[in-house]
Amino acid sequence: MRMRIVFAIIFSVWVILLVRIYHLSIKSNEFYEEIAEQNIVKKQFIPPARGLILDVKGRPLAVNKLGFSVSIRPHLSKKNTLDQELENLQNMFQDLNVIKLKKDYIKADSPYNQDFIEIIDFIDYDRMIPKIAALSLRENLEVKPASKRHYPYSNLASHIIGYVGRANQQDYTNDPVTKITNYTGRSGIERYYNSILQGHEGVRKIKVNALNEEIEEIFKEEPKSSDIKLSIDLEFQKYIEEIFGKNAGAIIVMDVTDGSIIAAGSFPEYDLNPFVTGISQARWNELISSIDHPFTNKLVNGLYPPGSVVKMAVALAFLDSGKIDRGTDYFCSGSFELGGRNFRCWNIYGHGKMDMNSAIRESCDDYFYKGSLKIGIDAIAPVLERFGMGQKTGVDLPNEFVGIVPSREWKMHKYSQPWYQGETLNTSIGQGNFLVTPMQIARHTAMLATGKNVIPHFLHSIGEEDAKFEASDIFTPFEKKQLPHIRRAMYEVANHQKGTAFKYFTDANLTIAAKTGTAQVVGISQAEKKRIKEEDMKYLQRSHAWITTYAPYEKPKYVVTIIIEHGGHGGLTAGPMAVRVYNKLIELGYIDKKYAKSEQVIKKDKK
Template identity: 55%
Template sequence: MRLKFVVFVILSFFILLIARVYWLSIYSNDYYEELALKNSTKEELIAPIRGAILDRNNTPLAVNQLGFSISLKPHLKQDDLNNTINKLQECLSDIDSEKITKIYKRENSYYNQDEIEIIDFIEYESLNKCYFKLNLDENILIKASFKRLYPYNSLASHIIGYVARANSDDMVSNDVVKVTKKIGKTGIEKYYDEILQGTPGKKVTKVNSINQEVEEIEFKKPIMDNDIKLTIDIRMQQFLDELFKNMSGSAVILNIEDGSILAAGSYPEYNLNPFVTGISQEEWDMMIQDLDHPFTNKIINGRYPPGSVVKMGVGLSFLQSGKIDASTTFTCAGTFNFGGRKFRCHNVYGHGVMDLKSAIRSSCDDYFYKGSLRVGIADISATLYKLGFGKKTDIDLPLESVGILPNKVWKSSRYNQPWYQGETLITSIGQGNFLATPMQVAVYTAKLASGYEIKPHFIDEINKEKIVFEKKDIFTPSEKQDLKYLRLGMFDVANNIKGTGYKPLLESKITLAAKTGTAQVVGISQSEKKRMKEENMEYYTRSHAWMNAYGPYEEPKYAVVVLVEHGMHGGATAGPIVAKIFNKLLELGYIDEKHIKAKK
């Protein structure tokens, strides 16, 4: 019995051994062949050239400066590394050997078999004189590379944005970024980054045991049909820059018919090119500590009290409520006493009897105070939301702000406090907690002028394919009927001698409809009988100056919004800028000469 057991154990052992040999030599042959093939081949992604950004007339706004990158062979001994870096320094005197050494040692792990990039870009002219000498060194690998270049430096900086070195998280999720090591950080560069990157190519080679290439197995070129064209005209951008010289604020020129943006600016601007390679901490600190906020994209992130430019929207809510019609009047005495507080009109002597049209024309606060109490904040905020306040415009720029459209629900959810009627009064004139962006005001103006909702956008073409956006009919027949009263009021602002924008817009060569707005930055004390003149106030406490306008009045084509930070008076400061913008549109052919006003 014992003998049988021993024989059984021996036979079992040999059966298992034979089975294992069969598995290794026959059954798993395909698996190990595939593994061996992988161990003997090398796959390398080939970086595409980033797409160019062009203006509507194909003027380059963001292009690529061609040059070289330099990598070193991994696992170099210290003496070899020092000799190689010394050789580079002989040719390239401005390189930082200490920085290069640090980069190399950080990336030179035992498991890394790929070359280590120590210089991601060097200009063609700088390397040309010693290219062949360095290229013959087996420890040095020179590859074609590119650096983003912005020919106009700071022009349209908040629209275009910039490209910079990607971080480790960016590289994990994106194959193109892994090889280019660049990614769009702001503006159009960020929003359309996936398109601008292109599609990487691929090179598969057979390598020997020390990772040397011995044969090319596959080669696929990168796909680079990735240029984009914008709707902006660089000539209008340059003109805006001239108008805003030494001023802070924002401007938007929006095509009412299709939502394309002809020009937009956020001032002051900043030079994009230093961000491509990285700026110093000192430079960054100076920029973010600047009280004029050059790094903030005020077009979509500047949140300001809209002031009186919202009065047409509030007026529409009055008409739609059924409690006020276009002929309803209120008497303005200059001050409205309510709830133990004084609510002032900008005209301390009062405007007298006002209806909706004359209240818009003269920007009478008292009319809107009294009307808002009759209608209520719920109807007012609902209409303003429909007109675009308190929500994104969905423009093709990243991180757009929604602003603040205050009402009972908003205050309860944010502060867990009740709403007071005094807040309704100040909201009706665009003050208090009410905040809006210049782009929201531009879209709102376009809706008033056309009766349609359009999507504002900077994109015109992708790979020479036109991108079309359709306008939406969002207004009821009743609302469309009431829009005419608002337009008549805006017409009088610009064309009636009593209008708040009449004098500032006299230089406009075409007939406009407009609204002025002076948005307070600081409140007025209840004990102050007569407000201090803006000119005598500290600069950063002065009111912001707004004007929104559209034209030509007969056939609206462009909405223009101008905001001058601490500009004091909407009409006097923003008005002349608006007039000059429309005259430039006429000069460049964007507005037909048939709309030129007849001389009086």
């Protein structure tokens, strides 16, 4: 019995040994082969060159500036060699912060790291070339080609193009490619199309020896990225910047047929280049403390009361209700009393008898007060939302705001308070809590001009592939029958002697349809019998000046929407600017010259 137990133990030991030998020699073979390969074969990731941003004619708006990076051999932290190398670099490039460079090096140095540590990510090509031969002779340094994002026009179209900035830990987690590039899009097109511009990293596999020295390259896959072409015309973009001058606000010039934007601006603009490597605290404080908010992209993040530029949409809501038709008229006496409060018309003397056409043409507030009271906010708000208010336009810019369309439900949700009739009156003329972005107004104007809902966009093509944006129907069959009458009223705004923009459009070289708007930013006391003139007000108390237009009236091609912050009356301030834009569109061939007025007609208009 004892011998059997001994033989059983010996047999079990041999079985265990054989199983272990099998596991080590066969099952673990792949594991150890992989470890061995890692010791022999080294994988390197190649950062992609960021795609260029070009204008519609292929002119560069964002490029990659060529230069060099400098790295130092690892494990020199505790040697005088590191200080010697840093001192040598400072002698060559006087503006280097050696203390910071040393700190960055020590932070990245590790006993397990065998790669050179990058301490300078970019030195300009022209500065490096005279020094590169001397640096290349130093065995502890590694100089490699590098690039840095550069915006050749500095602040031109800054809110559209956007900028790149250094990637952080969150960026690394969300997008591993940023670990290789160290940069990512932070705003504008740079951010919205970041994945396309950034592209995919390349891979290189090399054999190395025990000293981590390269023996041969065994595999290489090149990095890939794509250029982006925008619908913006650089020449036209420069022009709108010139005519906008020192005003604060926004302008959009958009093709109504497909939504492509050929020029747009949020003003004031700012220099994009300092953001690439890091803006100074002083400059940042200057940007964010300015009363004109240069860092805000007013195209999609500027929220303004729309004022009278929404009266066409409100008029369509009147018609949709069935309670008001185009011939329904109201008498404007200059003010309307409701609940012990006077709701003033902008014309303190009154417009007299007004129907829908004349109310839009002359922007009669009293007509819309009385009409809105008849149909109620529940009939107005849904129509405004369907026509793009309180909704994203879909434009290819990040963080687009939706604004506010006041309604009974909105107020209860926001403030837990009931709705009052006076709020309906304010909403009907684009005041109160009503807020929109300039992009929403531009898209809405394109809807009125064409009957279609287009998606505003800046993208023209990616690489060689053209972008496609589909328009959709937005109006009911009934509304489509009403649109010619709404357009006629907009025509009269700019071409009828009683139109609110007529005297500001006499220099126009083509026929334009328009709507002016004056959006109040401060309330007017009921005690004031006569409103103070805009030019006599303090700057921040003046109304915002709106104008939204399309042309040619005969066959709409472009929308021009402008808001000038604290600019006063829309026609007076923004009207002449819109005229200059359309005249330039004809000059550059964007609008066929067959739609241009003859000199005799222009002279007649001026009279």
